[in-house]
Amino acid sequence: MNPLIQIVSATPAAGPSTTLLYDDWYPAIRAARLTSRFGRRKLRTATLLEIPLVLGRRDDGSVFALRDSCPHRGIPLSVGWFDGHSLTCRYHGWRFEPCSGRCEHIPSLTVADPLDPTRIYAQTFPAIEQDGYVWVFIPRTGSGRRLDPSALPPVPVLRTFSPRFRTAHLSAELPCNVDHGIIGLMDPAHGPFVHQAWWWRSRASIREKTKRFEPIPEGFRMSAHAPSANSAPYKLLGVYGQPVETTIDFTLPNRRTEIIRCGDKWFSSLTTVTPVTANTCRIDVVAAWNVFYRVPFVTPIAKFFGARFVRQDQITMIQQAEGLRYNPTLMLIDDADRPAKWYFALKQARLEGVDQHPLPEPVELHWRS
Numbered sequence: 089m090n091p092l093i094q095i096v097s098a099t100p101a102a103g104p105s106t107t108l109l110y111d112d113w114y115p116a117i118r119a120a121r122l123t124s125r126f127g128r129r130k131l132r133t134a135t136l137l138e139i140p141l142v143l144g145r146r147d148d149g150s151v152f153a154l155r156d157s158c159p160h161r162g163i164p165l166s167v168g169w170f171d172g173h174s175l176t177c178r179y180h181g182w183r184f185e186p187c188s189g190r191c192e193h194i195p196s197l198t199v200a201d202p203l204d205p206t207r208i209y210a211q212t213f214p215a216i217e218q219d220g221y222v223w224v225f226i227p228r229t230g231s232g233r234r235l236d237p238s239a240l241p242p243v244p245v246l247r248t249f250s251p252r253f254r255t256a257h258l259s260a261e262l263p264c265n266v267d268h269g270i271i272g273l274m275d276p277a278h279g280p281f282v283h284q285a286w287w288w289r290s291r292a293s294i295r296e297k298t299k300r301f302e303p304i305p306e307g308f309r310m311s312a313h314a315p316s317a318n319s320a321p322y323k324l325l326g327v328y329g330q331p332v333e334t335t336i337d338f339t340l341p342n343r344r345t346e347i348i349r350c351g352d353k354w355f356s357s358l359t360t361v362t363p364v365t366a367n368t369c370r371i372d373v374v375a376a377w378n379v380f381y382r383v384p385f386v387t388p389i390a391k392f393f394g395a396r397f398v399r400q401d402q403i404t405m406i407q408q409a410e411g412l413r414y415n416p417t418l419m420l421i422d423d424a425d426r427p428a429k430w431y432f433a434l435k436q437a438r439l440e441g442v443d444q445h446p447l448p449e450p451v452e453l454h455w456r457s
């Protein structure tokens with residue numbers, strides 16, 4: 089799978105920060121980046137929730153994520169040497185097994201030294217490869233070394249509905265905190281303004297919509313509905329002559345899934361907005377589909393339009409970050425901003441550890457978009 093855009097970077101602006109949600113899985117990096125084009129092992133760095141990570145893949149295929157800091161004197165482990173089995177620190181040569189973080193060898197020790205290196209650990213985090221990403225579990229405090237992976241919540245999976253399908257993914261950095269990234273993702277009212285294009289929609293195409301939402305654990309679902317008649321990509325599905333139905337879920341901490349079905353044809357996407365720091369984030373979209381499977385050039389065309397779409401959001405958020413720098417007072421209105429209010433309430437409930445859902449029963453929201 090060719091990357092669409094490895095990372096579209098944004099100039100960081102010092103917007104306001106937010107509270108981060110720990111104890112969950114976040115996508116850190118595309119797994120393919122752990123191997124060079126010539127098949128060589130690569131150590132890569134990523135930052136998740138303000139934590140600098142070094143990631144890699146051992147010769148046995150397992151992926152790992154460590155805090156990018158040697159427990160001896162803090163030099164990044166990513167500047168050291170990795171032989172496919174052990175990671176050696178560049179400063180004094182301490183050697184670590186990267187999946188457990190266990191120190192295997194300290195070159196400066198003499199036989200007379202009572203220190204047992206294997207009692208020393210570099211900080212590691214549970215890491216799993218899924219849908220082309222390395223997902224890393226970021227616990228609230230300290231190291232994830234002693235976490236039992238079977239006791240952790242499951243990593244989200246991109247749903248597919250047939251054995252043969254095509255896939256694509258893209259990423260873009262956003263210079264705003266994760267909350268703005270997420271509410272931008274679920275905001276229905278920006279479409280006709282930010283995503284104006286002949287192939288998508290225009291301001292003139294604005295019309296009133298009614299959408300039904302229902303509560304799901306730690307999130308909400310826009311119930312299965314016929315997609316907007318005023319958006320061109322959905323109109324294309326009309327060629328199959330079958331009813332088109334789409335379902336969109338949002339779940340904490342940062343996940344939006346959209347599934348479009350049209351007879352046995354389908355499109356599925358998983359979008360996440362991941363905090364890099366308390367005031368910057370990154371959006372990742374991974375999608376799979378079997379619609380137009382046999383039509384040539386559909387994948388590059390879909391990638392081109394997908395990238396344009398995300399780029400429009402990114403440009404808007406870069407501009408928004410300029411305004412947010414001065415900490416303005418903001419507002420959320422009904423009904424178009426109601427999903428954003430639910431997101432903040434769900435996040436607050438998780439932070440306080442209370443089992444409270446902002447959506448006690450299904451509701452209908454109305455807006456023009």
Ligand code: FES
Nearest residue numbers: 158160161177180
């Ligand atoms: S700083 Fe890593 S071995 Fe000393």
Ligand SMILES: [Fe+2]
Nearest residue numbers: 272278282401
């Ligand atoms: Fe958007």
